[in-house]
Amino acid sequence: MSDYTDFDRARWAPEPPKRRDRTAFERDRARVLHSAALRRLAAKTQVAAPGTDDFLRTRLTHSLECAQVGRELGKSLGCDPDLVETACLSHDIGHPPFGHNGESALDVVARPCGGFEGNAQSLRILTRLEPKSFAPGGRSVGLNLTRASLDAVMKYPWRKAAQPVDLPRGGSGGPYGIYEEDADVAAWVRQGAPERRLCLEAQVMDWSDDVAYSVHDLEDALVAGHVDFARLADPTERRAVARTARRLYCPDADLAELEEVFAELMAEPYWPDRYDGTPRTLAALKNLTSTLIGRFCLAAEQATRARYGPGRLTRYAADLIVPRRQRLECALLKGVTAHYVWISHRAVRARQRELIMELAELVAAGAPATLEVPFRAAWREAAGDAARWRVIVDQIASLTDTSAIALHHRLRAAA
Known part of the structure; x- marks a missing residue:
């Protein structure tokens, strides 16, 4: 697309010209789809351990669903859809066994070499560990994706030692996306980019991840029996979920505000009153997930267009605007899964x-x-x-x- 330049399409290790019937970003998408690292996500935890239920999602199916959401949202704003899809497919490619739980354990294990972070591992896989291309000096450059695709994957474009002070922090510090030993390729990717600012495509990927994660993990939790609609209809239960959501995802929100948003969201006519595994209730659950995804994406598209107008938006020409209401709704849905699945499975x-x-x-x-x-x-x-x-x-x-x-x-x- 004309809004992307040769600078955006550049690769760290230059490659000879190839067939002209595919764009650089289409080629990036194909490289990620054919990678072993992406395939391995099929046996990595999303909500439940892989193999425990044929219906439940794995880290791979989550990535595919995130990619579908991101491709459509990005396209609606003028982003190259293949570029956004590449970022969405790649966003979890660095996740270790057992999901975020394994990530926290590996961070302890990795203290002698500077720590472990799934986002930094994603960059490392794409630019070093996944064998596809080598630089003239013999160094592996991983999949050798374009600068714009790698930039779109970088949700946290800074090193551990340079984390912004306003980030929420866990026991080992806040999130980061660059290991010290990968700083050279990261500097190449971020050349000319505003410091610590995400490109629009990365922001679309990030919101699409939140949307897919919040909605589909709720669906899986309901189907697996960890959550039921009757419990969510109880104001006392909703208050407990709101507390969990506030602690984990939106500490700046007031508890009363979260409770009000939660009650109003569940009062929408598309919320089923039960799920019992029958085709009719399964169809109602699917309608709930598709309606919520549409609600979250349309809100972001409309708010972004309201600020920037009808033109094509790419790279650093705009920021994705997500209304506070939808951010809180998304946080509450993530809070449901956290409250009933993650917290209850401590052992x-x-x-x-x-x-x-x-x-x-x-x-x-x-x-x-x-x-x-x-x-x-x-x-x-x-x-x-x-x-x-x-x-x-x-x-x-x-x-x-x-x-x-x-x-x-x-x-x-x-x-």
């Missing part, structure tokens, strides 16, 4: 974290023999203990839930 989550930390010790004790072949060479070539430890972290992060459990069992039995 399972603790065992998962223990497995990740034990696995790191077992892999390190036998390295490089305990590493998969692609990681052995990197371990041998690593300059120092911290770099070798990063290779071990890369190996564990690449595993699926099932392969992490299997490897832990095998190494523990052999120890």
Whole structure:
């Protein structure tokens, strides 16, 4: 599209001209779709462990649904749809086994090499670990995506040491998207970009992720029996959910405001009063999810157009405007899943974290023999203990839930 320049379409390692019937961003999308890292998301946790129920989503199906939401929202604003879809497909590609729970465990494991963050791991996979292209000097450049596609993936375009002070912080600090050892490619991606500002395509990806996550995880929680509509109709239960949402997702909101928004949202006529697994109630649940997605996306599109007008919007020409009301509604839906699924499964989550930390010790004790072949060479070539430890972290992060459990069992039995 004409609003994107040769600078936006540039690749870190220049490539010879290829067929002219595909754009650079179409090629980016294809590279991510065909990557092993994306396929592995099929066996990584979203709400429930993969394989526990054929209906429930995995990290891969979430990424595909996020991509569909983002492609349409981005297109409505004038963004290149393939560029936005590439970012949405890639946004969780760095997630380790057991989702965010595994991420927190790996962050502890990775302290000797600077920590672990799923967003930074995504950039590392796309620009280094997923074998597709190599620079003239022999260094892997991963999928060698365009500058604009990589920029659209970067939800947190800063290093751990340069986190904005106003970000919400957990026990190990706030989110970041760049490891120190990947600062060179990140600087190339962000060349000329306003400091810490996300491009419009990244903002569309981020909101699409929130929308897909909040709506579809609620659907899965209802189908799995963790949540039922009768409980959500109880003001006392809604108050408890609102407290969870406020603590995790919107600490600036007033509890009374959240309760009011929650009650009004559930009073909408498309909310079913029950779900019992029958085709009719399943259809009503599907209508709820599609209506909520439309509500959230249309609100963002209309608010953004109201500020910037009808022209095509790309890169740094605009910011995505999401009304506060829809942000709070989205936070409340995420709060439902957090309250009834994540918080109530503390014992399972603790065992998962223990497995990740034990696995790191077992892999390190036998390295490089305990590493998969692609990681052995990197371990041998690593300059120092911290770099070798990063290779071990890369190996564990690449595993699926099932392969992490299997490897832990095998190494523990052999120890």
